[in-house]
Amino acid sequence: xxxxxxxxxxxxxxxxxxxxxxxxxxxxxxxxxxxxxxxxxxxxxxxxxxxxxxxxxxxxxxxxxxxxxxxxxxxxxxxxxxxxxxxxxxxxxxxxxxxxxxxxxxxxxxxxxxxxxxxxxxxxxxxxxxxxxxxxxxxxxxxxxxxxxxxxxxxxxxxxxxxxxxxxxxxxxxxxxxxxxxxxxxxxxxxxxxxxxxxxxxxxxxxxxxxxxxxxxxxxxxxxxxxxxxxxxxxxxxxxxxxxxxxxxxxxxxxxxxxxxxxxxxxxxxxxxxxxxxxxxxxxxxxxxxxxxxxxxxxxxxxxxxxxxxxxxxxxxxxxxxxxxxxxxxxxxxxxxxxxxxxxxxxxxxxxxxxxxxxxxxxxxxxxxxxxxxxxxxxxxxxxxxxxxxxxxxxxxxxxxxxxxxxxxxxxxxxxxxxxxxxxxxxxxxxxxxxxxxxxxxxxxxxxxxxxxxxxxxxxxxxxxxxxxx
Numbered sequence: 183x184x185x186x187x188x189x190x191x192x193x194x195x196x197x198x199x200x201x202x203x204x205x206x207x208x209x210x211x212x213x214x215x216x217x218x219x220x221x222x223x224x225x226x227x228x229x230x231x232x233x234x235x236x237x238x239x240x241x242x243x244x245x246x247x248x249x250x251x252x253x254x255x256x257x258x259x260x261x262x263x264x265x266x267x268x269x270x271x272x273x274x275x276x277x278x279x280x281x282x283x284x285x286x287x288x289x290x291x292x293x294x295x296x297x298x299x300x301x302x303x304x305x306x307x308x309x310x311x312x313x314x315x316x317x318x319x320x321x322x323x324x325x326x327x328x329x330x331x332x333x334x335x336x337x338x339x340x341x342x343x344x345x346x347x348x349x350x351x352x353x354x355x356x357x358x359x360x361x362x363x364x365x366x367x368x369x370x371x372x373x374x375x376x377x378x379x380x381x382x383x384x385x386x387x388x389x390x391x392x393x394x395x396x397x398x399x400x401x402x403x404x405x406x407x408x409x410x411x412x413x414x415x416x417x418x419x420x421x422x423x424x425x426x427x428x429x430x431x432x433x434x435x436x437x438x439x440x441x442x443x444x445x446x447x448x449x450x451x452x453x454x455x456x457x458x459x460x461x462x463x464x465x466x467x468x469x470x471x472x473x474x475x476x477x478x479x480x481x482x483x484x485x486x487x488x489x490x491x492x493x494x495x496x497x498x499x500x501x502x503x504x505x506x507x508x509x510x511x512x513x514x515x516x517x518x519x520x521x522x523x524x525x526x527x528x529x530x531x532x533x534x535x536x537x538x539x540x541x542x543x544x545x546x547x548x549x550x551x552x553x554x555x556x557x558x559x560x561x562x563x564x565x566x567x568x569x570x571x572x573x574x575x576x577x578x579x580x581x582x583x584x585x586x587x588x589x590x591x592x593x594x595x596x597x598x599x600x601x602x603x604x605x606x607x608x609x610x611x612x613x614x615x616x617x618x619x620x621x622x623x624x625x626x627x628x629x630x631x632x633x634x635x636x637x638x639x640x641x642x643x644x645x646x647x648x649x650x651x652x
Contacts, residue, residue: 192229198352247274354400403449473528513562
């Protein structure tokens with residue numbers, strides 16, 4: 183039986199697309215294998231958010247070709263959407279299928295392979311083969327205008343290390359913002375949403391299958407529903423918190439975790455809903471990018487530093503023990519030492535518990551790529567290290583506040599042993615990694631008593647399952 187292997191690069195949305203691609207192949211009778219060397223079809227689902235992400239994709243193409251020279255290498259995703267002809271010309275690439283055609287990837291792959299098998303058998307030659315030009319690369323490219331497409335691939339993603347615990351469901355794709363550094367809108371198209379009914383249906387299926395926590399995600403998650411012209415019989419778009427309420431009202435999901443939401447979409451009602459519901463994980467990821475007003479304006483971000491500061495302080499006031507994270511970019515064109523210092527000071531003062539720090543990477547076709555005063559990479563990397571060190575310090579300080587406390591955590595699938603005994607990996611409600619003494623059953627919410635901090639993990643012993651009392 184024919185087999186396939188999908189390798190994903192980049193964000194949660196890409197991983198969600200990969201899960202949907204896997205389902206396409208399964209529905210057509212193919213088996214998923216665990217290694218690319220065993221597969222007839224190898225799908226590389228790529229990212230293009232940075233130059234290094236594209237380098238990773240090219241390295242993967244070379245690796246797969248070396249390990250499995252007879253397989254069909256199919257390159258899809260954002261990198262494929264951006265420069266399809268460049269990828270098609272790489273040795274070993276069989277097909278390039280952009281985001282515009284990703285919803286039909288398995289059909290394209292199998293149909294193309296079937297035609298190829300017929301030609302190679304010598305039994306039939308399609309008319310197009312008799313008239314094609316020497317430039318055969320174009321026959322292997324399936325890419326069109328992403329803004330003409332309204333499809334949204336949606337299938338739960340299961341972390342390979344923890345397949346039985348925390349699936350991730352993409353409920354929104356695309357973005358209508360135009361940040362000057364970001365290439366994603368041109369590769370993923372306009373914002374589009376999975377209907378509330380479909381979200382509820384898929385989450386209910388996951389609950390019925392035994393899952394206790396689900397993560398909902400999107401490219402611009404807080405804009406969910408804004409593409410709907412009618413909601414509840416009236417011509418008005420819904421708001422994101424309406425989706426959250428629907429999940430709470432119409433499913434029995436034990437814990438909902440919300441991934442990244444832009445600052446302007448953290449409404450008062452969303453913050454209060456998260457604070458008041460024990461079924462929503464106390465975890466807020468709020469992209470910041472910069473603490474300098476001048477830099478934010480050059481980035482074309484829609485908020486000012488004081489707006490952002492107010493949102494973070496409001497979240498912390500409503501949820502004193504919540505995890506609060508942010509994306510921060512350093513080395514944006516024209517970023518002076520003083521502007522970077524504004525960002526560093528803002529991070530230092532705000533109650534962040536973790537940061538994702540990125541160094542600016544110029545993306546072709548974006549306004550920022552051609553801006554003057556590009557920051558030397560050496561300086562940008564130094565700034566990156568400064569913020570990473572600051573983030574690590576703040577995270578450790580936050581973690582230490584839980585020593586001696588009881589905290590809710592969901593057990594994951596990973597069990598390890600060392601000289602001190604057996605440990606089960608878990609994740610707390612507020613997004614802290616936890617090592618739990620003993621071998622524990624996966625996918626259970628428990629109360630853990632924190633005894634100390636080791637590296638980036640809380641060390642704890644079991645107290646009681648959540649909901650039990652002494």
